Amino acid sequence: xTPPAIETHELTRRFGPQVAVDRLxxxxxxxxxxxxxxxxxxxxxxxxxxxxxLLEPSAGWALVAGIDVAxxxxxxxxxxGYMSQRFGLxxxxxxxxxxxxYAGIYGLNGAARTTRIAAVVDFIGLRGRLGQLVAELSGGWxxxxxxACAFLHEPPVLFLDEPTAGVDPAARRNFWRAIHAxxxxxxxxxxxxxYMDEAxxxxxxxxxxxxxxxxxxAPHEVAAQVGGQTLEDAFILLQExxxx
Amino acid sequence: xxxxFWPMFRKEFIQMRRDRLTLTIMIGLPIxxxxxxxxxxxxxxxxxxxxxxxxxxxxxxxxxIAAFQNTGNFLxxxxxxxxxxxxxxxxxxxxxxxxxxxxxxxxxxxRGETATVQVIVDAADPLSSQAAIAAATGVAQVRxxxxxxxxxxxxxxxxxxxxPRYNPGLRSPNYIVPGLVGVILTITMVxxxxxxxxxxxxxxxxxxLIVTPITKTELMLGKIAPYIxxxxxxxxxVLLVGRFVFDVPLTGNVALLYAIALLFVIASLxxxxxxxxxxxxxxxxxxVSFFFVLPNILLSGFMFPRQAMPLVFQWVGLLLPLTHFLKxxxxxxxxxxxxxxxxxEVIVLAGFATxxxxxxxxxxxxxxD
Numbered sequence: 109x110t111p112p113a114i115e116t117h118e119l120t121r122r123f124g125p126q127v128a129v130d131r132l133x134x135x136x137x138x139x140x141x142x143x144x145x146x147x148x149x150x151x152x153x154x155x156x157x158x159x160x161x162l163l164e165p166s167a168g169w170a171l172v173a174g175i176d177v178a179x180x181x182x183x184x185x186x187x188x189g190y191m192s193q194r195f196g197l198x199x200x201x202x203x204x205x206x207x208x209x210y211a212g213i214y215g216l217n218g219a220a221r222t223t224r225i226a227a228v229v230d231f232i233g234l235r236g237r238l239g240q241l242v243a244e245l246s247g248g249w250x251x252x253x254x255x256a257c258a259f260l261h262e263p264p265v266l267f268l269d270e271p272t273a274g275v276d277p278a279a280r281r282n283f284w285r286a287i288h289a290x291x292x293x294x295x296x297x298x299x300x301x302x303y304m305d306e307a308x309x310x311x312x313x314x315x316x317x318x319x320x321x322x323x324x325x326a327p328h329e330v331a332a333q334v335g336g337q338t339l340e341d342a343f344i345l346l347q348e349x350x351x352x
Numbered sequence: 353x354x355x356x357f358w359p360m361f362r363k364e365f366i367q368m369r370r371d372r373l374t375l376t377i378m379i380g381l382p383i384x385x386x387x388x389x390x391x392x393x394x395x396x397x398x399x400x401x402x403x404x405x406x407x408x409x410x411x412x413x414x415x416x417i418a419a420f421q422n423t424g425n426f427l428x429x430x431x432x433x434x435x436x437x438x439x440x441x442x443x444x445x446x447x448x449x450x451x452x453x454x455x456x457x458x459x460x461x462x463r464g465e466t467a468t469v470q471v472i473v474d475a476a477d478p479l480s481s482q483a484a485i486a487a488a489t490g491v492a493q494v495r496x497x498x499x500x501x502x503x504x505x506x507x508x509x510x511x512x513x514x515x516p517r518y519n520p521g522l523r524s525p526n527y528i529v530p531g532l533v534g535v536i537l538t539i540t541m542v543x544x545x546x547x548x549x550x551x552x553x554x555x556x557x558x559x560x561l562i563v564t565p566i567t568k569t570e571l572m573l574g575k576i577a578p579y580i581x582x583x584x585x586x587x588x589x590v591l592l593v594g595r596f597v598f599d600v601p602l603t604g605n606v607a608l609l610y611a612i613a614l615l616f617v618i619a620s621l622x623x624x625x626x627x628x629x630x631x632x633x634x635x636x637x638x639x640v641s642f643f644f645v646l647p648n649i650l651l652s653g654f655m656f657p658r659q660a661m662p663l664v665f666q667w668v669g670l671l672l673p674l675t676h677f678l679k680x681x682x683x684x685x686x687x688x689x690x691x692x693x694x695x696x697e698v699i700v701l702a703g704f705a706t707x708x709x710x711x712x713x714x715x716x717x718x719x720x721d
Binding site: 188194199200205214 | 355359362363371557559560561565
């Protein structure tokens with residue numbers, strides 16, 4: 109059996125007295141599309157940020173691509189791609205300039221850079237938008253560009269934090285087509301989402317509530333574990349419980 | 353070595369070039385400041401508005417008043433009839449000086465007694481009154497000397513000949529313009545980079561940037577490098593306007609000046625970076641920068657002589673890179689001295705640059721908390 113792409117054990121993060129992520133233990137296999145699901149404040153983003161080396165865990169440990177996130181956060185950064193919840197590219201640069209910048213930052217140079225950017229642009233379907241300033245792009249194009257910048261360096265693990273928030277359905281479908289193509293190529297994908305139809309597209313899900321793992325498994329299993337007919341039922345049930 | 357520096361540099365350069373407004377301000381500001389300082393700020397105060405109370409109304413008194421006018425420091429704006437009117441004119445600000453020639457002035461002069469002339473100066477503003485006070489004393493001294501040597505039948509025994517070197521005309525622009533190069537560089541360089549990192553934080557681009565393998569040093573150096581060029585352009589603009597509009601001499605080795613200015617610019621940019629790591633918003637960055645600019649203008653020796661300051665403030669002044677750079681600027685531009693006279697300041701500037709970059713890198717963390 110191949111070692112997991114991501115493994116956490118009792119991973120915990122506290123902000124002062126508040127526990128944002130509470131003893132989270134999970135293992136994600138290479139090539140999986142793994143969804144983190146849960147109401148706002150359930151700890152999804154904090155989990156992803158710890159796995160990216162952006163936040164230090166308060167307790168427990170996590171291995172990403174075989175590297176301890178607390179011990180070597182800088183080494184993690186070569187092996188992952190990350191799309192933050194808030195759009196994080198430069199609005200005053202063109203799409204091409206953003207791609208060029210991130211390719212350079214990830215150490216792609218000369219002919220390798222040109223070839224790789226061309227390949228990613230074709231894969232995502234960005235040609236025709238390259239010369240446009242990012243500020244002028246619509247939400248859907250921005251998301252595609254952000255995804256392109258996140259996997260330019262062919263990372264084994266890709267973290268996507270609510271990548272499709274505020275994007276129209278057609279763009280979301282395109283986005284997911286790209287996600288599955290990447291996963292088929294062996295990339296491990298961890299994604300958070302609010303959309304139930306998107307959650308259904310994940311191979312496995314982890315349902316979080318109040319920083320704790322409530323249920324984990326294939327989408328229908330998670331629904332059953334929480335106690336709903338569908339995933340949406342389960343989600344609403346959970347949210348009501350949280351608000352009480 | 354530093355493989356991620358160039359992409360960062362290129363990105364910052366494109367962003368800088370695209371932000372036309374900021375770029376225009378950065379290049380326009382030095383010119384505007386220079387014209388303001390060069391034309392408006394003159395520390396040699398002349399033509400102080402003056403009222404005269406001439407009680408004696410004789411050729412002797414008129415001769416004396418003319419002597420006061422001829423110094424160029426007193427501009428006659430009116431004659432008053434009595435002491436109360438003179439006091440009122442000064443109190444109301446219609447005049448800043450009053451000359452009182454008493455009725456017995458010519459009589460005492462003829463008798464060989466001491467004839468008193470009163471000069472009242474509004475010294476609320478010490479800078480403008482000083483020149484008038486010196487001029488008034490001078491008028492009396494010259495006349496005394498003339499009268500005494502005529503009576504004694506011999507020439508004055510001692511004559512001190514002062515040669516004001518490096519700025520023989522005692523012109524303000526010669527002193528102000530070189531200083532202004534340093535002040536403008538301080539203001540713009542610190543302000544630009546103080547915003548640099550908080551801006552990325554506020555726009556949300558920092559979070560994306562710090563999940564990449566770029567090192568902290570590469571990030572910092574890549575951010576400041578394009579602005580070194582801006583600093584050099586600013587300096588050139590000020591020097592050219594200074595030379596051709598204000599006739600300020602560029603006496604020494606200008607290439608040497610540029611080489612040293614490079615160190616100063618880097619130190620200033622690095623200081624801005626340190627501010628950037630201390631604050632959370634661009635607004636705070638702006639406030640902290642201005643807080644820093646004030647002591648630079650007051651304590652560096654740009655406007656007020658450091659020798660006149662209490663020792664504590666002279667020490668505080670030494671903590672400002674500008675203080676050392678001003679010595680270099682005036683040394684090279686006015687005195688024409690070379691590195692042999694300035695190496696001490698150069699080492700200090702290099703020290704500032706290194707330490708400030710190290711502090712900025714140390715303070716910055718590639719995490720979100």
